[in-house]
Amino acid sequence: MSNHLIPLGTIVRREIMRIMRIWTQTLIPPAITMTLYFVIFGKLIGSRIGQMHGFTYMQYIVPGLVMMSIITNSYGNISSSFFGAKFGRFVEEMLVSPMPNWVILLGYVTGAVVRGVIVGALVLVIALFFTDLHVAHPLITVLSVILGATVFSLAGFVNAVFAKKFDDIALVPTFVLTPLTYLGGVFYSVDLLGEPWRSISMVNPILYMVNAFRFGVLGVSDVPIVTAFVVMLVFVVGLSAVGLHLLRRGVGLRS
Amino acid sequence: MTTPALHVKDLRKTYGNGVEALKGISLTVQPGDFFALLGPNGAGKSTLIGILSSLVNASGGDAEIFGVSIHKRRSDAMRLIGLVPQEINFNQFEKPFDICVNQAGFYGIGRVEAMLRAEKYLKELRLWDKAHHQARMLSGGMKRRLMIARAMMNEPKLLILDEPTAGVDIEIRRSMWQFVSGINAAGTTVILTTHYLEEAEQLCRNIAIIDQGRIVQNTTMKSLLSTLDVETFVLDVSTLPASLPTLPGVTLRVIDDHTIEAEMSRSHDLNSLFAALSSHGVTVTSMRNKANRLEELFVRLVEHGRETAA
Structure with missing residues (x-):
């Protein structure tokens, strides 16, 4: 393990340098978007909605919006960065090296999680300008952030491996990730939904991530917290296996 | 016995579209060698290099870098290689x-x-x-x-250069060769593919020519060049005589008012040619090989290989 720390650190460092080099693309847009969400949904519409699970609407949606930022930015970071490396062929720098596949995967995932966490922190700081927040369960908050970001980093990696052109890495966020996020209880409690929508919502993995984080911050959740963590862990293990299999087979990378 | 820098055993590659790029290639490169791997476009050179550097999955066979199998101990084998690919591939x-x-x-x-x-x-x-x-x-x-x-x-102990001077001007090309020759002299084994055959002739001690996925020649540069029995020279002359001299073993052809081509056996001396031209009042102002010697051999070997295959 120790002899893999340098290659792992190199990938993570390169990813963080990339995030910082293009900070106007990686950090500022999500901050602006989330500020607009807070103003429109939290302040303007939220003031007419009233309380939800004992919290103001603004307080209720903050964890969901933070998690939404973390998920979309982790996914977007790894899919664009790894596909960019494929497209520019500099992924070959890693493929010809002695690095094992798991180091490549872990390096890119860590880079993506770092971006998710930075953006999440930025959004949280912006939220504090609109409402008061007290973190109910710090450990659960941190774990749900890391697991949620990891799940979508891995999913973004799989997307990047299969992508043949830049359009392919925009398809999944547009047609899968965004709808699932909006239907994942970011803006509402699924308890408000009637059947069959409530049952359908329960198969949406984002629902579990949003609620795990909401439980960590506010102490309330629509789903059992243990179930939420089991769902996230299952996705981490499953997607890691898929990612490693793709790297071992060289799908989209080796002829 | 010294462990070879590279030992390729019956290496095969068939791409998904059915193209058989390598048809069982075997090759040995000794440590410290400066080895030329030549072949026409699409011959299989880049596929071979791709397999050695683990960018291409082989369909069969194996290769060992200093005795380390690229399949069984990929990481250890990759530590020994440095690759300069054909295409620009950095961020x-x-x-x-x-x-x-x-x-x-x-x-x-x-x-x-x-x-x-x-x-x-x-x-x-x-x-x-x-x-x-x-x-x-x-x-x-x-x-x-x-x-x-x-x-x-x-x-690396083995440096693989896949057409590193493509599109590079002569001055930079020379400085690159100076550097690579220096590291070869210091002990690094070098494998070079290039379309500039005069480079291969000047730099490399051993050579393999690959065509249509097969090795058609694998020998020392010296012995390969010694098989070239006929050479063609281009002579720039001041004036053309009314008739050209006749010399046994030499074929003279007029190209234009100031150029003559002389095709002759390598064993034939040049003095008799100059003497004959001089006696006909021809002054030779300069002279050069019509084609690089290796280039001539390369074309012959590839053409012969294709005729045999057909």
Whole structure:
């Protein structure tokens, strides 16, 4: 393990340098978007909605919006960065090296999680300008952030491996990730939904991530917290296996 | 017995579209050699290099780098190789210094040592003044040299250069060869593919010619060149005589008012040719080989191989 720390650190460092080099693309847009969400949904519409699970609407949606930022930015970071490396062929720098596949995967995932966490922190700081927040369960908050970001980093990696052109890495966020996020209880409690929508919502993995984080911050959740963590862990293990299999087979990378 | 730098055993590659790029290639390169791997476009050279550097999955056979199997001990084998690919394949938005340091990092080399090596090789390849500029700002020749510097970061025992001088001007090409010759002299085994056959002739001691996925020749450069029995010279002359002299074993052809072509056996001396031309009042102002000697052999071997296959 120790002899893999340098290659792992190199990938993570390169990813963080990339995030910082293009900070106007990686950090500022999500901050602006989330500020607009807070103003429109939290302040303007939220003031007419009233309380939800004992919290103001603004307080209720903050964890969901933070998690939404973390998920979309982790996914977007790894899919664009790894596909960019494929497209520019500099992924070959890693493929010809002695690095094992798991180091490549872990390096890119860590880079993506770092971006998710930075953006999440930025959004949280912006939220504090609109409402008061007290973190109910710090450990659960941190774990749900890391697991949620990891799940979508891995999913973004799989997307990047299969992508043949830049359009392919925009398809999944547009047609899968965004709808699932909006239907994942970011803006509402699924308890408000009637059947069959409530049952359908329960198969949406984002629902579990949003609620795990909401439980960590506010102490309330629509789903059992243990179930939420089991769902996230299952996705981490499953997607890691898929990612490693793709790297071992060289799908989209080796002829 | 010395362990070969490269030992390729019955290596095969069939692509998904059914193209059989390698049809069972076997090859040995000794340590310290400067080895030319030549062949026409699509012959299978890049596929072979791709397999050796683990960018292409082989369909069969194996290859050992200094006795280490690329299939059984991929990581250990890759530590021994440095690859300069045909296509530019670094992040154009990164700086040459970072590209080199990162490459060392991928090989597990600590950052301090990596920075020292990056400085050393960027200086040796005359890129140090561009080390902290974005790589996309470099000229074509500089980009090629950067890929050599990057390939040297793990100080490989076997350096593979896949057409490293394509599109590079003569001055930079010469400086690149000076560098590569230097590291070869210091003990690094070098495998070179190039379309500039005069380079291969000047630099390499051994040669393999590959065509249609098969090795059609594998020998020393010296013995290969000795098989060339006929040479053609182009003579620039001041004036043409009314008739050309007749010499046994020499065929003279008039190309234009100031050029004669002489095709002759390698055993034939040039003095008698000059004497005969002089007696006919012809003054030869300059003379050159019509084609590079290796180029002539290369064309013959490839054509012969194709005729045999047909």
